Amino acid sequence: MPVVRRRSIAWIALIATLTLFYFWNASTRSPPPSYTDANSRAAQGGADFWKLIPVHYPPQSIRPLPTKAPVKYPNVQTSFGKEPAEARAIREHRQRAVKLVFTKCWTSYREYAWKSDELAPVSGGKKNPFGGWAATLVDALDTLWIMDMKPEFDEAVQAAATIDFSKTDLDQVNVFETNIRYLGGFISAFDLSGDERLLHKAVEVGEMLYKAFDTPNRMPITRWAIHAAVSGKRQTAPPSLLIAEIGSLTMEFTRLSIITEDAKWFDAVQRIMDAMADQQDSTALPGLWPLVVSAKDQIFNIGNMFTLGAMADSAYEYLPKMSALMGGQLPIYQKMYEKAATAAIKHALYRPMTPQNEDILVSGAVKSENGEVTLDAQGQHLVCFLGGLLTVGGRLFNRAQDISAATKLVDGCIWTYKALPHGIMPETFHMVPCHSLDGCEWDEKAWKKEVLRLAKDKQATSVDDIIKRDRLPPGFASIPDRRYILRPEAIESVFILYRATGRADLLDSAWTMFESINRTTSTKLANSAVWDVTAPQDQQPERANSMESFWLGETLKYFYLIFSETDVISLDEYVFNTEAHPFKRLVP
Template sequence: MLFARKRGPLAFISGAAVLLLLTYLYLRQSDDEAAVWNPPGPQQSPDARARSRERQQAVKDTFSKCWHSYKEHAWGADELAPVTGGRRDHFGGWAATLVDSLDTLWIMDMKAEFEDAVAAAEAINFTHTELREINVFETNIRYLGGFLSAFDLSGDVRLLRKAVEVGDTLYKAFDTPNHMPITRWDIHAAARGEKQVAPNNVLIAEIGSLSMEFTHLSMLTGDAKWFDAVQRITDEMAAQQDSTALPGLWPLAANAEESIFNSGSFFTLGAMADSTYEYLPKMAAMTGGLLPGYQTMYEKAIDTATKHNFFRPLTPTNEDILISGEVHAKDDGSIELEPHGQHLTCFLGGLMALGARLFNRENDMDAARKLVDGCVWTYKALPHGIMPETFYMAPCQEPNDDGACKWSDEAWKEEVLRRAGKDASAADADAIIDADRLPKGFTAIPDRRYILRPEAIESVFMLYRVTGREDLLESAWDMFVAINRTTSTELANSAVHDVTTKEKPEAADSMESFWTGETLKYFYLVFSDPGLISLDEFVFNTEAHPFRRLVR
């Protein structure tokens, strides 16, 4: 092992860590894998099932078009440029789309294409890149996660060998004085033997979202070194969780060089923080509850977020929905909500549904439903049926009081003016609304893009699997049709610049690997039989790669 240390309160002693691995390997051979929390699954009539199969095939057709264009025009590159047919390498040049899509190919029963992709993946050299530095977080969730999931599904040992290769590379990013990782890592300097020091300013998501992949690699190989590396981070975060300016949540940035996770005043479950919170209940699920500290951390975090970050917005139809915003902790001890919504935070509804079932927190199901319904409503509110990347809305002053949350054109326009920084008349508000193309309820839309993100359909899928709500299937189909219509190109699908326009938005000529690795996978699975990637057997990493759970 790279290092040894005294353990914190969440960690096993080293012998128990090995026991966890051996227990997992033993139970994977067991025939007794009883369901532990997921209901039998939504039951559909024959007509409804036939409709879902047709919709599933439409999703597969879209994926197949994208895959074959990638193979023809950008094979071996990280991304296809879906308008011009070019190639892009933003993630090491290690064929991100290929690796991210391995489990999607398997799930969609494209086995011949899967075999071609595995053969190509064998040749990837993860010790070489033309980039000056690599993003450890992105490499972890896309490449390591992709190989682990594809191995779990197929049993092809070539994929486990590639996972070990990626894991060994990333492990060296922890070779610092305090064994905290360098998240934006100069791999060339490390190869030259230069001194490595963890950064003093690191995004919480990038250091707090390595646990699932590293732990699963240890579970599959029996080598505890990866688990030990990430458990050090978890121990520090757990020890400091109650001492932040908003106890329960961690600030957006941490000081990895000095292992400080409790200094800062900005708190969000959105961009640059999201997957840190996502991995808390998922680690508990993946390890069969043998690491109870993750449940404790999750419950503290979600209780604080429910109280301070979630808000009910004013809507013209008086919807009882929730949006997750951001919070600023003031020097005087007060807490200020910033009603800033993001597509990224749409993962929360599905996560809370998962947490409610895992930990018998049934009261959380109400918030889970309202968060998912909030994302569905936001999709429908925009001209093309697609949510923008970020937006602002006016929060109700008394969110649980229907009378206080009743729609008012006057209150909406006042908030539009306040957000614009103007103290002017209603006529000025109308001018801003027209110029900025603001649907009723929205007070600003700073980022009008849609970049093929998966978070909304992710939560629709999760909530549907948990509750069987039939209306979620219709919402999922409406979302797919809207996205495919708006983003389709001759070759594949492209991110677009502005979903607030009446005409078809301009394409950005970008198709990140999460489109085929996440978004289309979740669309396919929501229309599948619930036995396909059952939530009783699998838990998804933040890149939608399903890992087998430890089931007792």
């Protein structure tokens, strides 16, 4: 769906609170003829509204888009041979099953929550956590196109064209979420369909988000007081914010600049990335950036907490993907990725102790202080994206070590799904790390010792009672957040690794995951997040009456694509943003 331990204790406390809240609630196409500098008013209405708002701190100059010829990268996808008839029949059956679930959800959204952000999948109500700008509708546009639901797509485009991004009941707009869901959704649907109405909406959202950069140092406000900006008030970038929120604007802004031939969006985000690149080697864990950084002071290297998981994830995800998107025209992204991937593999990945000593990896969190690096052996469903990221980077830049790590990370996510009673991974968990990536024998005493250490009431009962009460499968030391919120990250990486390697077993793993998720989350109307995937297998976990837009925009899209023909949204032609919106790559 996405954070330089600053100067003030209050800010640290605020970020800690936000962290807890997060876990509880986380081409070569030429511009169309009608979109040229001479006719820029083709993006009517909404875009003009944002252009008319006074600019207090205009950029002194605008960096032009690169003009070098795109680099010829190695293929991300492997070569697939002729598919046997029996395998094709199985795959197409599975693909139809995924589409049926999507159609059910879309039909209910259309009936009960049309043009609202989300459907309440149990009660049939509606929710507006993302501005009330029809997040589910926009997020699902490219899914409708990919699934060949053209009548539904056309109706959705007509509805999307009427969204007024100048009006919202929210006091603050989350720039990151608006960027990846709305701007990303419009750009992707335009890249796929060529419908200029979608380009006009992309420009409108782009103009809106560009106002969040109207600060003295042209750094963005990621939690943006939109009404104050509309009224003409001056703005200052915040002193503390999440690294993911400021480091994950590049793909959407850059693609918009490429399509429109207006470099201002590219210029805006490249300023951020230049600052991050300049400070990447001077952090407490060189190669990685701390969780919290300062936009106000442009400090990206102070802080001692590091993760590739929640609140940091997509800042790393966009590094190799920007290389793919731009055809390698900016070598800085490959350099940043290689530094980050090397540091992450060395410090953040661990092999968990499991009963059968499976050769798998999990990505944890790291604290680096006074030269000492300490691993927190946590796991997150969200960080399952990392297997896909390392697969893309490993293929693009010929890094065999990244492919090896990616394979074990994906296998780790699949294993974690299977280890839980309903066949679904929880939001967060802790395990016992082996001392070596070569593995370790199962040690029940060591496992129980860690269970007791992490238990809040360790002195109130026996460790066996804690394991039974908390329903901890062997190997899991704690499960702080037992929800499944319809997340896509596991199937995302399974899909990418399958396309890159052709491993047939990944198709079966994906199908098992899909059946488990649908069985556990299905409601009369759609699918709902559930509160506790550790519930006994014969009990239905309580439903949370929540269906975030990424269920249709990401999760079901990846399930559909893994069972599609392998040339549908080829990874050698498209690159996905963090909301699973495919953008056309620049290729030679």
